[in-house]
Amino acid sequence: MHRRSFVVGSAAVAVLGQEGWTRSGRQAWAQEAYPTRAITIINPFPPGGAADVVARPLAAVLEPALKQPVVIETKAGAAGQVGAQFAASAKPDGYTLLVHIVSISGFAEVDKLYGRPVKFTRDDFIPLARLIADPMVLLVNDQQPYKDLSQLVADVRRRPNELIYSSSGLHGALHLPTALFLRAAGLQMKHLPTNGGGPALTALIGNNAQMACSAIAAAMGQIRAGKVRALACLGAQRATALPEVPTMKEQGYDVEFYLWVGTFAPKGTPEPIVVRLREEIGKAAAAEEFRQAMKNIGQDVAYLDQAEFKAFWDADAKRVEDAVRQIGKV
Amino acid sequence: MLFYAFLGCIVGTLVGILPGIGPLAGISILLPVTFGLDATKAIIMLAGIYYGSQYGGSTTSILMRIPGEAASVMTCIDGYAMAQKGRAGAALSIAAVGSFVAGTFGVVMLTLVAPPLAGLALRFGPPEYTALLVLGLVLLAYMSSTSLVRTMLMAAVGLLLGCIGIDVMSGHFRYSFDIKELGDGIGIVPVAVGLFGLGEILSTPSATVTQKVVSPRLRELLPNASEWRLSALPIARGSVLGFFVGIVPGSAHIIASFLSYAVEKRVSRTPEAFGHGAVAGVAGPESANNSASTGAFVPMLALGLPTGPVTAVLMAALLIHGIPPGPQLVSEHPDVFWGFIASMYVGNLMLLALNLPLVGLFVSVLRIPYAYLYPLIVMFCIIGVYEVSHAIVDVWIMLIMGAVGYLLRKFDFDPAPLVLGLVIAPTFELSLRQSLVMSGGDWLIFFQRPIAVTLLALCAGLLVLAAVALLRKDWRGRLARAQASGEEA
Known part of the structure; x- marks a missing residue:
């Protein structure tokens, strides 16, 4: 139980009671006027991660609109599984929501791969909105001679399983796109998993790995300082921040991968509440305050409402599941 | 500006004092508060929380044997022993002064030599880290006041507990019994708080002679001349050692404090x-964890790379304020960089001024009858441990570890090696296997890299020294026995 929501909730009930509302009247009112107490958004990653830095400004804009506190609760663990599972099994009343990233699509597939009972699937969530979608970039460090992707591909093909790529962890958001690229190009490299995006970048810059994929925002400082070079962008179009970096598709590899952040409600959340949340999140995504906050972290708002987000998510999940199967059991 | 540094230091001290809530939880909770501030003020305040917590962490360790955060585990041992001898005030003062000296030393180093040193952090890849942790394991043998066998046994249990969780290399869940929260392994904070704090509290009522609460007089609050003398060198050594270990990525300040303890015991x-109640056992580790927390800023500021979870959150804070952390931070945002450095000089002074007068107040906490004090502490422990990741599993781990801690105390086992084993195991395994991935399974990688080979040579040297000492003792013993029997005959 969330202490803050409990306190706020009981305070609200107390106020209503004083005003002499009947029980049935109160329920009818509650149905019309969701929300009546604090809303919790579960952040399944350690503080400061992509989900966190998007959810917090969003919550700040949502609060005055919903006239209730919107609390970010960190439930990190097992690369985002713990928080997602918590949200999946939360009461679907619109008071527990989830913010998650691209890797949410992979957990069920990984469980299947290892013959574990599947804890939750994508069907356990109602997508509300996508907020940002940062295309990944493929990086090499400044000690490597490659000026473009074709040089890298040629060298890796000449000496398979010699060069190393680092990632944020097995089946993580940095591992999946690399695996997709390696398959598309028919290459073999050694995998150096670490325990986060920061350590993966550190390994690359320290030349303990020679290649890595990263979200643009996370690597921008290092790209500008010349410590790493971006050889390809994994978006459908070139990124506005890096207009000179060609896409994978331009270079003949059908690979697309985004580090996106979206919001979800547990399955079974009543439709009127879902509609209200979609409206408010849509308005918040357009708000100047939120756009500025996203600009600060080097992102453009890439808002998609439920229908488009659902279509995008379905296509994206295919890519992720594909990548998980491609990596296989290690 | 000064105000925010002050605010950060106060919050940091509180965070350090409250058991369970470590700097990471404290900074995460307060991160949203800084959204309204400009970048320099935000980073000054958040960093203040971080290094302030290294000051505060010693307080409960010394007074009640509860590590306020993981890096204060070593302080629990001799700090608490000093408190039981009525030297709580002295221990607290030495911890505060040591922290000040080490913190200031760290900032001076940060100001002067951050860029060249940052390169060192980059050269610390998996093989170097593996070698450093091997050194840590070798030094574990020096940790305990009880027997070597017991120490090794505790360390082994800690290492085994450290194997719980998802295997980073293969994705398998190990020993997690289908509890998803155990996927990231057993947390260090719940184990440390349970083993030390709860274990101590549980064993108090059963003690036949209730130890009298020592309420010291004012002049006894300050360390005497011999205590100062004994702590001067450990503070100096701890400062230097801590700073260099702090630059290395990982949970460096925990490792720094225990390396310092082992070094002090060795020399x-x-x-x-x-x-x-050895004074050096408080002075060394307390200084080391402070300069290590400053050292951790070197790669963050000079390279834009986080060395641990706390610096990762600090970098996120910069990012939120529109300052992308990277190698160009100093040249592009000199105001942020130098404001930050300046705030750390002032912050360390503030913390000293804040902590020394509070020594008397803190010590008087011991005058509260146990019947009131202990339930309060247990409550704080539970809330603090829960607050870290909002997982009830952590509370259970702490309670179970409390029971284990009680038994260990009854049977005279030292829990410190267990905690250190738990700290070392996951990192050691990961970096060892990462190294072998890099070399394609060739163990020679550890002997081809200069830093790694130096560290390993140091380990070998220590083992040889220990073996020689053992043999000499054995030989002397035999000689004595031979003489004794010769005299009899």
Whole structure:
């Protein structure tokens, strides 16, 4: 139980009671006027991660609109599984929501791969909105001679399983796109998993790995300082921040991968509440305050409402599941 | 500006004092508060929380044997022993002064030599880290005041507990019994708080002689001349050692504090005093964890790379304020960089001014009858541990570890090696296997890299020294026995 929501909730009930509302009247009112107490958004990653830095400004804009506190609760663990599972099994009343990233699509597939009972699937969530979608970039460090992707591909093909790529962890958001690229190009490299995006970048810059994929925002400082070079962008179009970096598709590899952040409600959340949340999140995504906050972290708002987000998510999940199967059991 | 540094230091001290809530939880909770501030003020305040917590962490360790955060585990041992001898005030003062000296030393180093040193952090890849942790494991043998066998046994249990969780290399869940929260392994904070704090509290009522609460007089609050003398060198060594270990990525400040303890015990002329209130056992580790927390800023500021979870959150804070952390931070945002450095000089002074007068107040906490004090502490422990990741599993781990801690105390086992084993195991395994991935399974990688080979040579040297000492003792013993039997005959 969330202490803050409990306190706020009981305070609200107390106020209503004083005003002499009947029980049935109160329920009818509650149905019309969701929300009546604090809303919790579960952040399944350690503080400061992509989900966190998007959810917090969003919550700040949502609060005055919903006239209730919107609390970010960190439930990190097992690369985002713990928080997602918590949200999946939360009461679907619109008071527990989830913010998650691209890797949410992979957990069920990984469980299947290892013959574990599947804890939750994508069907356990109602997508509300996508907020940002940062295309990944493929990086090499400044000690490597490659000026473009074709040089890298040629060298890796000449000496398979010699060069190393680092990632944020097995089946993580940095591992999946690399695996997709390696398959598309028919290459073999050694995998150096670490325990986060920061350590993966550190390994690359320290030349303990020679290649890595990263979200643009996370690597921008290092790209500008010349410590790493971006050889390809994994978006459908070139990124506005890096207009000179060609896409994978331009270079003949059908690979697309985004580090996106979206919001979800547990399955079974009543439709009127879902509609209200979609409206408010849509308005918040357009708000100047939120756009500025996203600009600060080097992102453009890439808002998609439920229908488009659902279509995008379905296509994206295919890519992720594909990548998980491609990596296989290690 | 000064105000925010002050605010950060106060919050940091509180965060350090409250058991369970470590700097990471404290900074995460307060991160949203800084959204309204400009970048320099935000980073000054958040960093203040971080290094302030290294000051505060010693307080409960010394007074009640509860590590306020993981890096204060070593302080629990001799700090608490000093408190039981009525030297709580002295221990607290030495911890505060040591922290100040080490913190200031760290900032001076940060100001002067951050860029060249940052390169060192980059050269610390998996093989170097593996070698450093091997050194840590070798030094574990020096940790305990009880027997070597017991120490090794505790360390082994800690290492085994450290194997719980998802295997980073293969994705398998190990020993997690289908509890998803155990996927990231057993947290260090719940184990440390349970083993030390709860274990101590549980064993108090059953003690036949209730130890009298020592309420010291004012002049006894300050360390005497000999205590100052004994702590001067450990503070100096701890500062230097801590800073360099702090630059290395990972949970460096925990490792720094225990390396310092082991070093102090190794060089001490009275190693048998450790565990029974040795001043050096407080001065060294307390200084080391402070300069390590400053050292951790080197790669963050000079390279834009986080060395641990706390610096990762600080970098996120910069990012939120529109300052992308990277190698160009100093040249592009000199105001942020130098404001930050300046705030750390002032912050360390503030913390000293804040902590020294509070020594008397803190010590008087011991005057509160146990019947009131202990339930309060247990409550704080539970809330603090829960607050870290909002997982009830952590509370259970703490309670179970409390029971284990009670039994260990009854049977005279030292829990410190267990905690250190738990700290070392996951990192050691990961970096060892990462190294082998890099070399394609060739163990020679550890002997081809200069830093790694130096560290390993140091390990070998220590083992040889220990073996020689053992043999000599054995030989002397035999000689004595031979003489004795010769005289009899």
